[in-house]
Amino acid sequence: MMDRRGAGILFERVAFDQRAMQPDGFGNEQEKFVEQFQRRAGFTYMRGGETVIASRLEGRQPIVVRVRRDSNTLLITPDWRMRDVRNGAWQGTGADQYWEGPIYAVRSIAPTDDRQFLDIMIESGVAA
Template sequence: MSGAGDLVERVAFDQRDVADDGFGNRVESWSQRLTCYAGFTALRGGEGVIAGRLEGRQPIIVRVRAWSTTRQIGADWRMRDLRAGDWAADSSGSYWSGPVYAVRSVIPTPDRQWLDVMVESGVAA
């Protein structure tokens, strides 16, 4: 992946929010912080990757353009694939119907134009 033409996926990054419910309890929720175009590269080799697949986890490298907002992405965030899901509602409230990925690491490329975000599906975000 070398250029902006390779960014064909649309993703959203969410940050965990913690608030007081007024009764002394902590209430956790997710707030969308940014949306952007991205390119996906599934990791294929290595013992850890293969072992993770056997457990239902799939690590993916997501490349996004490095700018002030994307540089705020942290390892405690989550990512949603906007082309593969939508918000749905049931009796318990609204939820994301598509895949959700836990962000594991954010590494800038040597030229500092891109960020490689390692995400993992199949784990609690």
């Protein structure tokens, strides 16, 4: 269960990426993730429960991320991914650029009861 203090728990900084077709520099297009926006977020690591324990045994970690609800965060869908900006950085240059840090697959999105925030279920350890 998320803390009820609201924005007081948004200690982390995350970026949300959406799949898009991008030119590869050779006249072709390639599907890549493109950053859409960054937000402050709060993480709650899931504990207990048969499904959570099974996920951990498979090397995945389910997490609930709370972000403020706004016109951008309402666009997030399960085919997006999330990156932990405070614990990673871009490496390489040009077409060889890649994110070295935590990347999470977005699984589901649910508004909170007060409709001020969104709780986003993400999962680490899976291909995004």
